[in-house]
Amino acid sequence: MAFHPQQHSQPYPAYGYCESYFVDCHDDDDGLFARAAADRERARGVGKLRQKAIADELSRATAEVYQEDILDHMEFMETETMPDLQSIEIQTEIQWFMRPYLLDFLLEAHHAFQLLPETLHLAVNLLDRYCSRRVVYKRHYQLVGCAALLIAAKYGDRKERVPTIRELKSMCCSLYEDDMFTQMEWHVLQTLNWIVGHPTVTSFLQLALTEITFDPELEHMSWYITELALYHKEFIPIRPSVMARSALALARCILTREQPRFSDWSARYDPNVVLNLSNNLSQPSQALLRKYASSHLSSVSTTIDMFLQRQAMIAQRVVQAPVNDHMDIEQHVPSNAYLAPQTPQKGNYPMVPAGVLTPPITPDKDYCGINGYGGNHLPRMNACTPTPPPSVEHQHHMHFATHLPPPPQYVQIPQYVQ
Template sequence: MAYQRYPSRYGQCDSFFVDCPDEGLYVQRATERERARNIAKMQQRVIQEDLSRMTREEYQEDILDHMEHMEGQTLPDVNSIDIQTEIQWFMRPYLLDFLVEAHAAFQLLPETLFLAVNLLDRYCSRRVVYKRHYQLVGCAALLIAAKYGDRKDRVPTVRELKSMCCSLYDDEMFTQMEWHVLQTLNWIIGHPTVDSFLQLALSEVEHDPEVEHMALYIAEIALFHKEFVSTRPSVLARSSLALARCILSRNQAKHSDWAGAYDPATVLNLSNHLYQPSQVLSRKYSVAQLSQVSLTVDEFLQRQAQIARRANAPPTPPASVHYEEPKPTTEAYLGPQTPQKHHYGGAVVNHGVLTPPITPDNDQFDGKCSGLIPRVYPTTPTPVPNVRHIQPQYYQNQYIHHVQ
């Protein structure tokens, strides 16, 4: 519309608008300006990506050297965890199931889970931990890891963590434990995770989401086993990537590349633990957003078992001889199985500081939520209302420890 004045018997009137033939010209010019701004933004984005790539390539070797140095400085000590008086290795998978589901509930980054487990293990390497505080340490580690590298709007609150723990701990206990973990680790939080090295290896080739999800699935399976606790994340990342490419029939990286220098022994150990993964982890990676890699692994193992049965089948006997063919077995193929959770004994720790907070005088841990190991594992969850974006299955008593 264009503004025009028309005379009237009352004088000049400024309140009339009529259609102007030039209106289309104004709209066209506004559209052209908007298009030019969008083109300029795209050009700036391309320039930023080019500069970022050039800078990364220039300092990539220095970055990799620093990451490999830091991973050696921030590894937990398995021998120190062995001599814990109360917490045992068989408790660890149940706590990790809880952390995996909490991590998925808050939609945190993959590296946050690896960093949280590293903080948990490093703390247990330096402090005496009561079994009734084991879950509290895990929650504090997840909270610190989320604050360190994740989006601010996805960082869990103390109220949400308290609800997931069935109000087993007070608000002050989460804050106090968070501070104590940071003090114990001398505020050294930065740790090159498996995901960090994996992204570095994947940046050298064309992006393949299925390979990335498969490698992450294998790396998270390794979190549940003691033998990989002190393994360097760079070794785990390259070995997980090599095994993922093998399962998906992808071409392996060149031996001259950094990603191609994987450890065959670690790859073999990882393959031996694919048969009995955590049910929580298997459900997590069975969704389409993560390429359903857990189902792909199950199909791969079934095919390998069939091949092994055909290879080990006895020759067909003559028709005149009554011969009963033995039942096929996969034991010869499966090889070493995932070890069962043993009760490791431990010597008394002569040096160390007891983990705060001190348990209240009134025995509040003997109530309904008094255990970490689930009574029925896994079970159908019960919903809890009025909690931010957390699914109901993360609030049942199956995660609260009742190890006696």
């Protein structure tokens, strides 16, 4: 039976007469349904924020309770998963000059896939640990690095950003087959007894930076210094906890941040490590410079370049200062200067404007030359020439000189080796 609205004497009291026989919710005057939906969405958002705040508070309270236990476990694990430098030294085909090229490749791949900072340090740790236990051929060095990066990304990075074998093969210019990546990945895990977890430098940096207010520039500067240390073999035996605190102390000095109290865990740096890191600031990799020149990483490479230029200008002014120009300089020492890493200073010795340069190669026995060192074709020279005896005229002159007042005594300036 068909429905005819004319059969009803009165329209529906709730909705009124409608020719389409349907009710349009958007035509209601009060907008009850829209307001109810907005209220539900708002209440859901407030509930999520409240749950997140409660979770953060519980996590913070739990972290404070178990922070010492977590730190002790991390320091124990870092000693168990450290590479052996002496074992890498005895590699027959792998040489140290190959390391910067491989690290540039890993750094660019890590930056291209937008992986987490700890993934790069974990990949380098896996690479060094594998090279400490297995003989690696030169043609497989890059393959081991790709396998280490793949394992590190699968272990602690985001799933959607883990590189695929096809992408790694493309970055290697199809030098290796697909099954070679899988076999090398399995072989690395078997060699390391499937022990992948390693407390990286960034993990200790996060613990140290939680004690202060959030400072992105200081964090990025610390990342730059720790990644710069990966290129040099002398930093391989340094534990990540010591490297993190030393890099953080050097970053504070460069950015003129205040050093914390030495009683704090984050302030217990190694002065020798800080000094070695500062000496390597002037020799960075070009890939590292390009990476940290971006604004989202605070352009810390540009900041370090300006810092090195200022240091060079200060050193040039000190060298050009007159030797006998004695000036009383009032030194303003900050209150926390004793906490900052400083170079040990010598006593008040007279400065030598031109010292003796150390030769790049140690001379072969007693041979030396004008344009080089260690040349066997050069004539052998005596260590010293005996002073000739004074002549008769010189003795006669010295007889009359005894009645003159004594000449002023001059102190011989030692020639320091630069």
